[in-house]
Amino acid sequence: MDVLDAIAVLAAGIAAGGINAVVGSGTLITFPTLLALGYPPVVANVSNNLGLVTGNVSGAYGYREELRGQRRRLVRMGSASFAGAITGGLLLLTLPPEAFAVIVPVLIFVALVLVVVQPRLQAWMRERRDGRERHRPEGGPGLWIGVFGTGVYGGYFGAAQGIVLIALLGIALDDDLQRLNGAKNAMVSIVNGTAALLFIGMWLLGETEISWWAVLLIAVGSTIGGLLGARLARRIPPLVLRGVIVAVGLAAIAQLLFG
Template identity: 80%
Template sequence: MDVLDATAVLAAGVAAGGINAIVGSGSLITFPTLVALGYPPVLSNVSNNVGLVSGNISGAYGYRRELGGQRQRLLRLGSASLLGSIIGGLLLLTLPPEAFDIIVPGLILIALVLVVVQPRMQAWLKARRAEDSAHRPDGGLMLWVGVLATGVYGGYFGAAQGIVLIALLGIALDDDLQVLNGVKNAMAAIVNGTAALLFTVMWLLGRTEINWLAVLLIAVGSTIGGLLGARLGRRIPPLVLRGVIVAVGVAAIVQLLTN
């Protein structure tokens, strides 16, 4: 990796950290960047996951005020995120690389659709909360199962898992959207952190590969981006942000299908 490539990965990390704190689809920036630089898709995905953990943590830290009083909720839902992430990470490491090449373009396409429809989804959730006066502090079994499934997705690939999480939380819980966004950031940190730990153990056992320079660059960039995203990201025009994500995601699909 030369200086220009390293700069591109660092910049992608900053963008991904900020996007994850606000929207939750930052992997659609960093993963395609690594693939475009010539790294194999599975190696790119594993290295990207490990590198983004610090950004997830910094994004959750940026929402620390909103997370006050959320301990019981995070413990309950976090257990689903942790278990789902382990399952998804094991699927990534045990399924043949050819399966990843086939599955991931479809996952990216689904993620892009979620990015595009997010405004309408949020408006629907807001209207639903206004009509529903029932307070559900933990969301019940259906939310736990939904978070578990999202954790599997996040452990396997994870782009736009934050959008899925905020939708699930908004449907099942009667709470302020900013509080739910803070919970979403904390749960995404659990998913990525658990998968990163699994991947690191497997790397030590010689079962997978990790590009540690890419991890370091993404980690530094996403940590900065996560803090900036939590503080300043709401000032970015949503249409511009979604346009960038969609453009990068489409480029990733093209790159993967033409390799």
């Protein structure tokens, strides 16, 4: 990797860390960058996942005020993210790279529809909840299953998992969008961190390859971007944040279909 390549990867890491803190889909910046520099898809995917871990953690740290009072919710949903990430990471190392090529754009599109209709759907669901359900701020079994599925997807590839999570949380939970965005950042950190540990273990066993220079550059860049992105996102009104989510999601679909 020469100097210009290193600068490109570092810049992509900063941009990805910022976008992940605000919405998600930072992978759609760093992953194509590594592909453009000649890395094989699986190597690029694994290296990218490892590099973005610190950025996701820094983004979650930037939302620490919004995370207060959500411990029970995060423990419950975090277990789903953890189990899903292990499953998705194993799929990445055993299935062909084309396995999710068709379903990923569809998943992102459905998530964007959910984000758009979230306020109306949330109000409809609130009217039909009984008193018992209304006092379950950690969500029911349906949400756990949805978060698990998102964790599988995140462990396999990860692009736009934040969009899917924010859509699920926004519909299933009656809470402020910024608090849900903080919870989303925490769960994405769990998914990426779990998958990263799995990938390192497989690397030690000689079952996969990792570009550690790419990991280092993305890690430095995404950490900076995550802190900056969290500071920006916490000041965005809910309506504007929802618009940003939709815009980034449409860009993600375009990248996957035509990139």
